[in-house]
Amino acid sequence: MPxxxxxxxxxxxxxxxxxPRCGQGRLFSGPLNLRERCDQCGLGYAFVDTGDGPxxxxxFILGFLCLGGxxxxxxxxxxxxxxxVLLWGVLTPIFAVFLLRFLKATLIALQFKNKAEEGRLAKE
Ligand SMILES: [Zn+2]
Incomplete structure (x- = not known):
């Protein structure tokens, strides 16, 4: 750990x-699969809950770009x-994976920075 x-x-x-903590360790182990923890600082990614946000x-972004194109x-x-068929059938899935990676990583970083978590009625 640094x-x-x-x-x-x-x-x-x-x-x-x-x-999101050290900015060095890789977040994904596959195209969209999260690692269990950061290989640089050891931060566990169990807190991650981006839901359907990305x-x-x-x-919305991809629909605007592809329909416009x-x-x-x-x-x-x-x-x-x-x-x-060739253009949008090939480009749309490629754009989708890259966009989802970026958006998911950004929402995870924002969740970490703002300490966002599910609401609770009483503190433990
Ligand atoms: Zn880290």
């Missing part, structure tokens, strides 16, 4: 998909239907 951990910006940690943001391709360039 001797002094400097605060990490949630946006930087999200963009790099790194640990998916909702990704749907499809409309531009259709009405400005007049591409045939099979180009749409």
């Amino acid at each position: 001797s002094a951990i400097l605060p990490v910006s949630p946006l930087v940690a999200g963009l790099k998909c790194r640990c 998916a909702v943001f990704a749907i 499809a409309l531009i391709a259709e009405f400005k360039f007049g591409v045939p239907w099979w180009v749409h």
